Amino acid sequence: MKYYIITYGCQMNEADSSLMASLLDRAGWQEVESAAGADLIVLNTCSVRERPEHKVYSTLGELRAWKQSNPDALLAVAGCMAQRAGEEIRRRAPHVDIVLGTRWFHHIHDLVARVRAGDGPLVVSEMEEDPSAARTGNDLAADRAPLRAFVPVIRGCSNFCSYCIVPLVRGPESSRPAEDIICEVKALVGRGTREVTLLGQNVLAYGRDLPGGATFPDLLRALDPIPDLWRIRFTTCHPRDVTDELVSAMAELPSVCEHIHLPIQAGEDKLLHDMNRGYTIAQYRTTVDRLRAGVPGLALTTDIMVGFPGETEEQFEESLRLYRCIGFDAAFTFAYSPRPGTAAGEREDEVPQDTRLARLRKLIDLQNGITLSRNKAGVGEEAEVLVDGPAHRGEGLLAGRARNNKQVIVAGDQRLAGSLVRVKLAEPHLWGFRGHLDE
Numbered sequence: 225m226k227y228y229i230i231t232y233g234c235q236m237n238e239a240d241s242s243l244m245a246s247l248l249d250r251a252g253w254q255e256v257e258s259a260a261g262a263d264l265i266v267l268n269t270c271s272v273r274e275r276p277e278h279k280v281y282s283t284l285g286e287l288r289a290w291k292q293s294n295p296d297a298l299l300a301v302a303g304c305m306a307q308r309a310g311e312e313i314r315r316r317a318p319h320v321d322i323v324l325g326t327r328w329f330h331h332i333h334d335l336v337a338r339v340r341a342g343d344g345p346l347v348v349s350e351m352e353e354d355p356s357a358a359r360t361g362n363d364l365a366a367d368r369a370p371l372r373a374f375v376p377v378i379r380g381c382s383n384f385c386s387y388c389i390v391p392l393v394r395g396p397e398s399s400r401p402a403e404d405i406i407c408e409v410k411a412l413v414g415r416g417t418r419e420v421t422l423l424g425q426n427v428l429a430y431g432r433d434l435p436g437g438a439t440f441p442d443l444l445r446a447l448d449p450i451p452d453l454w455r456i457r458f459t460t461c462h463p464r465d466v467t468d469e470l471v472s473a474m475a476e477l478p479s480v481c482e483h484i485h486l487p488i489q490a491g492e493d494k495l496l497h498d499m500n501r502g503y504t505i506a507q508y509r510t511t512v513d514r515l516r517a518g519v520p521g522l523a524l525t526t527d528i529m530v531g532f533p534g535e536t537e538e539q540f541e542e543s544l545r546l547y548r549c550i551g552f553d554a555a556f557t558f559a560y561s562p563r564p565g566t567a568a569g570e571r572e573d574e575v576p577q578d579t580r581l582a583r584l585r586k587l588i589d590l591q592n593g594i595t596l597s598r599n600k601a602g603v604g605e606e607a608e609v610l611v612d613g614p615a616h617r618g619e620g621l622l623a624g625r626a627r628n629n630k631q632v633i634v635a636g637d638q639r640l641a642g643s644l645v646r647v648k649l650a651e652p653h654l655w656g657f658r659g660h661l662d663e
């Protein structure tokens with residue numbers, strides 16, 4: 225029996241998809257890379273903006289023909305949209321057999337078995353804490369041990385930014401016990417993983433909900449000494465939760481990489497206030513100054529949203545001036561999308577869609593210039609690059625990442641895949657650098 229998983233959204237969804245895959249593998253299923261020939265298709269969905277939700281409905285529409293020609297095959301919808309829309313998905317797409325919410329992905333194999341035994345269709349989207357959820361993955365993750373692995377450390381979010389659906393679909397913060405995470409990372413490293421990215425909707429909140437008062441920097445200190453673990457990354461971070469302990473852990477621990485993703489969202493105080501972000505521009509800038517002073521060579525990336533309800537042309541322009549001053553190495557940029565159930569979604573002073581898109585265009589142009597000029601400044605430097613493998617394009621080229629997470633492409637022997645190499649950075653690009661191997 226063969227399955228195919230399509231993943232939308234963030235790295236947490238990638239991690240959840242990988243766990244679902246391991247569970248199905250253990251239940252005797254085999255993964256395939258396309259819908260044709262699959263006996264089970266799982267869509268792991270995202271609700272953060274409207275567009276990925278539309279995409280899911282259109283994919284479900286396309287899969288109607290697949291389902292008609294394979295009447296015994298099963299179609300499952302998992303993830304944030306499954307949590308949010310539940311029964312509505314079955315109403316709009318009655319050929320869906322299983323809808324499983326964000327706290328139920330680790331039951332995929334059981335639910336599939338039940339529906340195959342005639343107990344379907346099933347919609348499982350209760351939000352109650354399932355005690356086994358937090359501990360899923362401890363021994364599973366190492367079934368697949370990629371060179372660079374994602375390791376969820378805290379799920380959910382308790383922040384309630386006014387535009388954001390995540391707390392509604394993923395529930396409140398829930399940290400995994402540190403010993404489970406350490407065990408999982410050791411198992412991954414034992415099977416060949418050399419880099420881990422610790423994941424959470426806000427990793428810096430790690431431990432607040434656990435007895436014993438462990439913090440995220442404590443977790444970094446516990447993972448750093450693991451032999452053969454070369455690199456530790458983490459994402460994503462709420463600016464309000466950056467502490468001196470984090471800065472010193474990043475500065476002192478050899479395996480923690482010099483990169484932080486610190487979503488700013490907006491560059492003007494009234495907007496930040498209306499977004500319920502919990503910091504001012506001045507506080508954000510102080511945080512960046514502390515990080516840059518404490519962690520030499522730090523790359524700073526961010527998320528920025530334009531067209532939040534009520535955003536004026538002046539507020540937008542003021543934000544652009546600030547982004548120019550801060551100089552992010554890269555930014556994920558988004559046009560605001562109203563989400564059901566959120567505070568901002570109720571507001572009536574929406575910015576017209578064409579204005580949102582025009583501002584997005586302008587922001588992207590500005591950020592591309594900044595990204596390129598920051599990369600130009602890196603030319604001539606030496607970087608330690610972890611080689612992922614062959615580059616997507618180009619004969620004899622290898623792709624990898626520098627410690628600051630920038631992509632580097634070099635000509636070299638394919639046998640270097642999986643190793644650390646020294647590279648002299650040559651050509652700057654928007655996506656990173658072309659470089660030369662240092663002999």
Ligand code: 5AD
Nearest residue numbers: 272387388487527528558559560561
């Ligand atoms: N509309 C547009 N972008 C959003 N994000 C979160 N919610 C929304 C929304 N309603 C963006 C934020 C967040 C990133 C993951 O997605 O920038 O950091």
Ligand code: SF4
Nearest residue numbers: 233234270271272304
């Ligand atoms: Fe999308 Fe947010 Fe859910 Fe990730 S947590 S899949 S970004 S809605």
